Amino acid sequence: MSSEKNAQKQATPEAGILRTAYRQIKAQLHPDVKKLMEQWSQLQDRYAADNYEFKVRDKTIKQPLTYKSLSGTYVRKVVLPKYKDWGDIVKWQLQENVPGEFPFTAGVFPLKREGEDPTRMFAGEGGPERTNKRFHYVSLGQPAKRLSTAFDSVTLYGEDPDHRPDIYGKVGNSGVSIATVDDAKKLYSGFDLCDAKTSVSMTINGPAPILLAFFMNAAIDQQCEKYIMEHGLADEVNKKIEAKYALSELPKYMGTDGKLIIPQKGALTGGLPEGNNGLGLRLLGLSGKDVLPAEIYQQIRAHAMATVRGTVQADILKEDQAQNTCIFSTEFALKLMGDVQQYFIEHKVQNFYSVSISGYHIAEAGANPVTQLAFTLANGFTYVEYYLSRGMHIDDFAPNLSFFFSNGMDPEYSVIGRVARRIWAKAMKYKYKANERSQKLKYHIQTSGRSLHAQEIDFNDIRTTLQALYAIYDNCNSLHTNAYDEAITTPTEESVRRAMAIQLIINRELGTAKNENPNQGSFLIEELTDLVEEAVLSEFNRISERGGVLGAMERMYQRNKIQEESLLYEHMKHTGELPLVGVNTFLNKQGSPTILPAEVIRSTRDEKEAQINALQAFQKRHKNQCKEKLKRLQEVALRNENIFEELMETVQYCSLGQITNALYAVGGKYRRNM
């Protein structure tokens, strides 16, 4: 530290002894630690300034470091400790540090992104048109379009919509029905998927690689469409389309006025939802490569891949442990995930997360927060080990990994991000020798659905608010707040608006949230961080004793542990040892009965029929190529080549169900366990 030099000025015999001791001890300090000590005062100066400058990739960003309250108080975005003891300062830097510095306990970026709340807009119901309209409704006027997609259970299990009643009833319910690449194009139409402010998340796991191929093709074809319009090629392309399909065969977007939208002379006819400019609809039924020169198409595709931004959940380990939407044998599902990641590396897909390693469903199934965190991080490290074993370099794939946690009411949730970031960073840096970008764990939080109750549902927003506060204070990278009526029904526009208001009120109105490291320096938070980290590491050892994550899964260790914790919760809820206001205590005069929904939003018969018709038309259009493409796909799988690479082609001709069934024959179906 700077005053060090003064200590060496003048000599007394005692001072001589002390100075020798000083030199000896200083020699034992690690050079990195010396550097931290030397640069401390610089760091203090940097954060005492009015503005903070930092680089993200090649851009220099300048952001103010203070916020002025109505009373004239300046609230600093990052406050440093006022420690004097160098040991305290060193310890703080080694275990906490400022946001954006190893071990990233307080956050992975120096400051939060400006002009972008970490809010995701969630939608998924009926067919692609209804969900597209909804996406435009919820994101209208928002500078950043952060869309989150829920699929119906038919899609989640990789099947096509069908008239068979056990399938029919589920088409377009609790999520959107997407069976073809054209459905995906309609779903995201009017959002530029390669715009830096657009980010799409897809909650899909078993058939994730196929849906991802739908999405990537939609993104590429949008860029082709932009090229076509910019180069005045619309008429020419229309002619090609008309030559290829009769009007009756052409896939269409059902407009809000009930009229079909089709490209005519370069323009789109019909009623698009407010906010939808029609981007993505001109090439329905076609791929850009059908209408553009190969070279141009390749260039557009490369650019689209390098810029497209979003997340696909695709976390198959947690599916086997908690959520059960597995369709392929676990081994084959993992191979598919590896293929996606390999493809991302080869095509420089750097803004898209190939997996969202999820604790949310583990928590929803009943796990406590420590178990949620331990299982999820352990799953994450399992993907790391698998990708490494396939010969991928850690720094080529680690930045494509993201995490997803639940935030409930338990005390441990206040530090879930801190502990996750710290463990990940230490392991990446020292165990895997990864670079700084790879050391940064980024995660999405959804408030706990399980913590919401069907009694006194008005109280649910209070729970969600507190959980959101945990998440924002913990510097999460992305946040979804649940609607209060989710415990009883599909949320309505009104309840979703209130849920979004929760985040906005914290971010925009709450004074302390103007600061970005409010947790640092709290004795309680520091102690909880240490305790939870220790508990997670103990759990790692227990999993390790069972042969790692896969070995433990074979014995159903994770499943059983989640189940036991769930039963404990139910038991304590039942006895009242775990007080739940309006549920088992503080009941109203009527005894706080369970609220039944007045009505439930279900997909209509017309929507289901439209989906089945669209699917059948798609299959008819491509019936000549489909068989051959599926055969090629199977051959690629049998030769153990990259299946995702082939899927990017297959999805242009085959539907979801056709593809999954072809893959079962070469990869095996999931075998259930008990």
Added chain:
Amino acid sequence: MSEQNHLKVRIVTAASLFDGHDAAINIMRRILQSKGAEIIHLGHNRSVHEIVECAIEEDAHGIAITSYQGGHVEFFKYMKDLLDKSGCGHIKIFGGGGGTILPAEIEELHQYGISRIYSPDDGRKMGLEGMIQDVIDQCKIPAVNWRSTPYFKASEKWDTGNPLQETKDIRRIARAITLAEMEESFTDILQNITGAKKTSPPVVLGFTGTGGAGKSSVTDEVVRRFLNAYEDRTIAVVSVDPSKKKTGGALLGDRIRMNSISHPRAYMRSMATREDNSALSGYVKDALEICKVVGFDLVILESAGVGQSDASILDYCDVSMYVMTPEYGAPSQLEKINMLDYADVICINKFDKAGALDALHDIRKQYKRNHLLFSAKDEELPIVGTIAAQFNDAGINELFERLMEKIKEKTGVLMGDPIMHHTHTKDTSSKSQIIPPKRVRYLSEITETIQEYDQWANEQSALATKLYQLHGAIEILNSGETQA
């Protein structure tokens, strides 16, 4: 007739199609079992066709379904339709789905003939136990006049074609086995059964082995290969699980592992040992006999052994297989396994486990000793390492060929094209090792790395504190304050 046995309630449990919520049905099936029912559990994500086919083949009294993913009205009605169409309207349907099933829909389903959909309110009023007791009471067959119950009267109308496009009348086969279990005559029900034409004498293949060896997975893989290899052959599986002595209930859990059994040419029946304490129920012989009479080409009997000395399966089958894993402990344990003396084929499943090759070596040695085959070549011995969990596993392929070969050798029955004499080329190995064996301690390594870092951070911090203190002391000395 054994009074106890004809009262035994058999229920198929599952979660609806495209529905992974299996927590509730898992609790229900446990309580059902604890109340003395025999449970055939299918797990989550099951189609109506699969469930109905299972219920008919198992001659169940009821089906209990949870549905939390919507589409329940269509799902339950379709199930009722398919049962009625198959002449099995006597099989009762029960369901639940918490708040997702609205009161009006419950009413609609009851009107349609679904026995009972339980609502959250029912749950509060009746309690979990009460709901389960209600299911059992509705399924129970009375001891008197049992022949006039709808369950038994249903067979009077089983004259029209086979249900569910099956190649055989699975209703009559299932009912015959039920009657056998009741110690009643089953000859009438099998009169004029269709599809009983035989191309070759039936063969019984017996699989036994220790619990957790993956017997059901191996069986499933063998069934799959059989159905694929011989396109006009039929197969039946009789699977035996122990009854709980305390409750009389049983968890018949083999079907949950089976992906290939829902097939027009395949039949499966899960049996409990009932009051018998042995690995095989006394009625198993009848069940096998029934499967033979109706003309199944191959009948697989799958049974859990009750100990290393158990070789009772040999009395029932033409060709036998013992399924084990490399994890049996010390080689001396092998000397205690009777089946190593008698089994025609030995399957070492989970061959990707550590020590698999040592196990193969030890088991071959033991086999040679048992059979006095000291000069036999290793690869000619009928001992195969397999990984049933691996798709299209080379070991299972070899195992299947060896089994068919053994059948030809011992019974003279050739299932299809002549089997190439199979020589053992190389042991199966895990094709896609997700985590290489030498990396399997990765989580412990991470823990150690982090603990080392933390310790180092503490040490460095302690040094920095000392420096800070020394620095302070030196400053005091230098400032001359100590001389005052």
